[in-house]
Amino acid sequence: MKYNNVINILDKLISCKSLTPFDDKCxxxxxxxxxxxxxEIEFKKYGDVTNLIARYGSQRPVLAYVGHTDxxxxxxxxxxHSDPFKLTEKDSKLYGRGTSDMKGGIACMLHSIEDFLKHNQNIIGSIVIVLTSDEEGPAVNGIKKLVESGDLSKYDIDMCIVGEPSCKKNIGDTIKNGRRGSLSGALRIQGIQGHIAYPQNAENPIHAFSSTLDKLVSxxxxxxxxxxxxxxxxxxNINSGVGATNIIPGELSxxxxxxxxxETTKDExxxxxxxxxxxxxxxxxxxxSHSGDPFLTEKKDLLNACALAIEEELGVTAEISTDGGTSDGRFMAKICDQVIEFGLINExxxxxxxxxxSSALDDVTKVYISILNKLLAKK
Ligand SMILES: [Zn+2]
Structure with missing residues (x-):
């Protein structure tokens, strides 16, 4: 283990019982x-939720690390097989709630910054850290609130690394550079209920809808x-019928x-x-009901730096992917046009x-340090 301090930081964070939405002193x-x-440190409390914003430097470009302590x-x-709130090593693995999602990622961020600043007295631009204790819960008083209330505006964030566990099997196998949008709907079709023996007096919504259903699907x-x-x-879900075998249903939902x-929009x-x-x-x-616009980070400074860092440090070519569920990246994308997710393994x-x-923590730390060197070190 090259970066011993990562384990010390993680040990401390795992010992905090920060069950969402509580931060418990993380x-x-x-x-x-x-x-x-x-x-410089700023705390923003909303309801039960604690949010931390920290900044080093005052120049552009501004590189932000974003994550959650809950x-x-x-x-x-x-x-x-061990106390989830005590970091425990067993068979070369480190156990505890949050080791991967994402206190481990935070430990890598903190140590990479410490190491980078030790070797670079003067940096180009600034480093910002944004942490919330409301990502695993409803996620309304965390990053969403910080973005919508304008709390983050003055930080002029240019690039953002969300330290969520993005990797599948090996560190470096995946960088996420966006997410799909999500749009849901509830459809109701009205027919006329009747006796199954007298279809001329009824209107069966299942029959009436079947060809249209095929069109929607194809x-x-x-x-x-x-x-x-x-x-x-x-x-x-698709439902129709009242349960009886002699009734033509009156409605389908x-x-x-x-x-x-x-390539498309919610309105389209x-x-x-x-x-x-x-x-x-x-x-x-x-x-x-609309729960999120899609976002995409193209191959610009941040994504290029991350992919190159992974190649140089780990000898791996990362897959650039937009699959998976939602994260706080979707909120950051509203104020910052370069948002990527890179961190530990999500298995x-x-x-x-x-x-x-410890080798996974070591590898993510190496990549984070290399990204900082590529983007913020004076040459
Ligand atoms: Zn997470």
């Missing part, structure tokens, strides 16, 4: 660590692009979702869907016996 420890390195519940504590909403697969339309690429998808429905002549209503996150390894 940020106090982190702020003291950063103060010693010359950072963790998901442990689940049945009896099933853990429609090509877009082709995707270099970074995104084609937009996907998926039905999650269907829930569906679009995971969409940057709604218009396409409504057009198909209008052509059907059915009596229908649809309720839309054990949210599980019983969550773990990482």
């Amino acid at each position: 940020q106090e420890y982190i702020s003291n660590f950063l103060k010693d390195l010359g950072f 963790v998901v519940p442990t689940g049945d504590i009896e099933k853990w 429609e090509k909403y877009d082709q995707g692009n270099e970074y995104f697969p084609p937009t996907s339309f998926q039905i999650s 269907m829930d569906f979702n679009f995971r969409y690429s940057t 998808l709604q218009n396409k869907f409504e057009k198909i429905m209008q052509q059907s002549g059915l009596n229908y209503a649809v309720n839309w 054990s996150i949210h599980k019983i016996n969550e773990h990482t390894t």
